[in-house]
Amino acid sequence: MSTKVHLLDSGTLVIDRSQMLWNIDCGTPVRFPVYSVLVEHEKGLFLFDTGYDLEHVEKVLPFEQPIQSQQQTIPEQLKLAGFEPGDVDYVINSHLHFDHVGGNKYLTEATTLIHKQELRHGKVPEPFERLGYSDLGFDYPGVKYDLLEGDIKLADGLWLYQTPGHTAGHYSMLVELEKDRNMLFAGDACYSQENLEKEVIAGFHLDPTDSVRSIKRLKRLADEHDADIYGAHDAESFKNFKLAPDHYGG
Amino acid sequence: MSTKVHLLDSGTLVIDRSQMLWNIDCGTPVRFPVYSVLVEHEKGLFLFDTGYDLEHVEKVLPFEQPIQSQQQTIPEQLKLAGFEPGDVDYVINSHLHFDHVGGNKYLTEATTLIHKQELRHGKVPEPFERLGYSDLGFDYPGVKYDLLEGDIKLADGLWLYQTPGHTAGHYSMLVELEKDRNMLFAGDACYSQENLEKEVIAGFHLDPTDSVRSIKRLKRLADEHDADIYGAHDAESFKNFKLAPDHYGG
Numbered sequence: 001m002s003t004k005v006h007l008l009d010s011g012t013l014v015i016d017r018s019q020m021l022w023n024i025d026c027g028t029p030v031r032f033p034v035y036s037v038l039v040e041h042e043k044g045l046f047l048f049d050t051g052y053d054l055e056h057v058e059k060v061l062p063f064e065q066p067i068q069s070q071q072q073t074i075p076e077q078l079k080l081a082g083f084e085p086g087d088v089d090y091v092i093n094s095h096l097h098f099d100h101v102g103g104n105k106y107l108t109e110a111t112t113l114i115h116k117q118e119l120r121h122g123k124v125p126e127p128f129e130r131l132g133y134s135d136l137g138f139d140y141p142g143v144k145y146d147l148l149e150g151d152i153k154l155a156d157g158l159w160l161y162q163t164p165g166h167t168a169g170h171y172s173m174l175v176e177l178e179k180d181r182n183m184l185f186a187g188d189a190c191y192s193q194e195n196l197e198k199e200v201i202a203g204f205h206l207d208p209t210d211s212v213r214s215i216k217r218l219k220r221l222a223d224e225h226d227a228d229i230y231g232a233h234d235a236e237s238f239k240n241f242k243l244a245p246d247h248y249g250g
Numbered sequence: 251m252s253t254k255v256h257l258l259d260s261g262t263l264v265i266d267r268s269q270m271l272w273n274i275d276c277g278t279p280v281r282f283p284v285y286s287v288l289v290e291h292e293k294g295l296f297l298f299d300t301g302y303d304l305e306h307v308e309k310v311l312p313f314e315q316p317i318q319s320q321q322q323t324i325p326e327q328l329k330l331a332g333f334e335p336g337d338v339d340y341v342i343n344s345h346l347h348f349d350h351v352g353g354n355k356y357l358t359e360a361t362t363l364i365h366k367q368e369l370r371h372g373k374v375p376e377p378f379e380r381l382g383y384s385d386l387g388f389d390y391p392g393v394k395y396d397l398l399e400g401d402i403k404l405a406d407g408l409w410l411y412q413t414p415g416h417t418a419g420h421y422s423m424l425v426e427l428e429k430d431r432n433m434l435f436a437g438d439a440c441y442s443q444e445n446l447e448k449e450v451i452a453g454f455h456l457d458p459t460d461s462v463r464s465i466k467r468l469k470r471l472a473d474e475h476d477a478d479i480y481g482a483h484d485a486e487s488f489k490n491f492k493l494a495p496d497h498y499g500g
Contacts, residue, residue, distance in 0.1 A: 016276035018268060022378060023453060026266035027277015126459055127449060128272060199377060203273060207457065209376055 002178040003157060004250035006038040007243050008077035010051025011068030013099060019203035020191050020233070031065075032192075032233040034099050035241070036074065037185050038081055039175055040250070043155035044089035047110070048173050048185055049232070050074050050103030056135045057098065074103030080244040085109070090146075092160065094187030094232070095167040096122035098135035105137045112138065113154075115162070115169025116147040121206070129167075132204060161221055163189035165211030166202060172218060174225055177249035182227035189214040192234035252428040253407060254500035256288040257493050258327035260301025261318025263349060269453035270441050270483070281315075282442075282483040284349050285491070286324065287435050288331055289425055290500070293405035294339035297360070298423050298435055299482070300324050300353030306385045307348065324353030330494040335359070340396075342410065344437025344482070345417040346372035348385035355387045362388065363404075365412070365419025366397040371456070382417075382454060411471055413439035415461030416452060422468060424475055427499035432477035439464040442484035 010033075017028035037048040051074060057066040070076060075085055085106045092113045093101055104112065125133045148171070152160040157176030164170050166188045173185045188204075189211070190196050196219070201211035222229050231237065242248060260283075267278035287298040301324060307316040320326060325335055335356040342363045343351055354362065375383045398421070402410040407426030414420050416438045423435045438454075439461070440446050446469070451461035472479050481487065492498060 016268070016273075018266070018276050019273060023269060026268050127462055128451070128458055201378070203453070206459065208378055209456065212377055 001042045002250060003042075003175060004040040005175055005177065005183055005248040006040065006081040007241050008036040008038055008051070008074070008081065009072050009243050010034040010036055010074070010077070010102070011054070011066060011072040013052065013057070014065040016203075021194060021198070021200045022203040022205075022208070024200065030235065032235045033238040034233065035238070036077070036103065037173065038078070038083070038244070039158060041155050041158055045083065045087050046090045046092060046154065046158065047088050047107065048092045049094050049100040049187065050091060050107070052099040053102035053105070053135055053137055056102065056137065060134050061098070061131060074106050077244055081247070082245075090154070092171065092173065093118070093138065094172065094185070095170045096138060097132040097167065097188065100187070100232075101135055101138040105140050108140065108142065111144045111146050113146050113148055115171055116149050118167060118169030119145065119147060121168040126206065129206065132167075161217070163187070163214035163217060165189065165207045165209070165214045166205050168206055170214070172221075174221065174227060176225070179250065180248045182225050183248065184218065184222050184225065184227040184229045185232075186218050186229050187232050190218055190229060190231045192231040193237055195231065196229060251292045252500060253292075253425060254290040255425055255427065255433055255498040256290065256331040257491050258286040258288055258301070258324070258331065259322050259493050260284040260286055260324070260327070260352070261304070261316060261322040263302070263307070264315040266453075271444060271448070271450045272453045272455075272458070274450065280485065282485045283488040284483065285488070286327070286353065287423065288328070288333070288494070289408060291405050291408055295333065295337050296340045296342060296404065296408065297338050297357065298342045299344055299350040299437065300341060300357065302349040303352035303355070303385055303387060306352065306387065310384050311348070311381060324356050327494055331497070332495075340404070342421065342423065343368070343388065344422065344435070345420045346388060347382040347417065347438065350437070350482075351385055351388040355390050358390065358392065361394045361396050363396045363398055363410075365421055366399050368417060368419030369395065369397060371418040376456065379417075379456065411467070413437070413464035413467060415439065415457045415459070415464045416455050418456055420464070422471075424471065424477060426475070429500065430498045432475050433498065434468065434472050434475065434477040434479045435482075436468050436479050437482050440468055440479060440481045442481040443487055445481065446479060
């Protein structure tokens, strides 16, 4: 079986453009997509990020104006791709911000792969990170963590690369495909093509110097592995994504 | 002679409120004051920060909408306090951002006291620091630097305390007075009382974790030394400042 990638639509949120592109165009609200990446690999079913939990955002961050249909929840999106929550073997969170962990709670059969430093920061954040790490639903009773450090080969053609700065232990994921171009999922290390082109980081971050370094790393990785970079919140590029039930590779 | 402090008005600039208070109230422009602190001490005449150079800001950062009269330049402000540029023995820059170094060029008889890491970063900034460090006028031919590290006692009742985060080598200055309350000049480690009360840092920074730590340090220092904290850009507090030709202490 050759690897397939399914992109799962998780709805949209609103932030200021100056939060997508640090200190640029303050006062310009932008609606942006949130999505998850399901990798169907011969070694198992991997889900990279899990969107946001609508109830949490409506309660804790209503100013981000969430729009998420029932169809855009993780269980429904998995169904679109031909699976159900119990089929997922590994959940990988690029980082533990609320809009990347909202569906973890459905995936209780899976092992959660996360950077060790990320789990520490998620549980004891800096004061300016409190809203980002406000949804602790990923830490459900009985969760099975596999705590990672460094760059990690998960399986043939499936890698996690350290891209810290946005948060303490941020990972980006490379998927090599036989029948499509390789895909490098940047997570929040690079929200959009505009961040990539301008080398401007997001307005939310733990360490801006590391953040710039990670954008440069993503460019080098994409070049070395002949991959396209997929930002986590790119309204423009998202229009051309092949979303589930469509897929890449396979 | 007992120590006197003269506050020198250096005009105003405009930034977004989300740049004064990181990620808060995006899209709300705020006009704020820039000022310098002249300390008349028996060991010499010390000038902490030197405002901005109007021509530089009009050319490089016109979007900050500078308003600075001839009366608000460093030579004129020194005259108001009874001095001229050649009288200044030491220029201390809290840090090397353009709105804290603009008058250094007039003070060519003085020794420039600056944190060693700050001078390094000022000359080789991170990409997101380029505008902040855009005025290299402080580095005029023949400038005499005294490069500092750690907390420093400059003279009796006159101290520099390390408060990094906003920039790599940021200093705040404590002045002990006989006839007034002690004064702790925070520089950009704390723009305003609102930053202090909310413990929210400015939107421009090199290291947000250090920045929070420095706000907490300023609070402890003020408590230990029975001092009032003066933020560098506090429009509200500025209304009650005794500006030159008035003074504190003495």
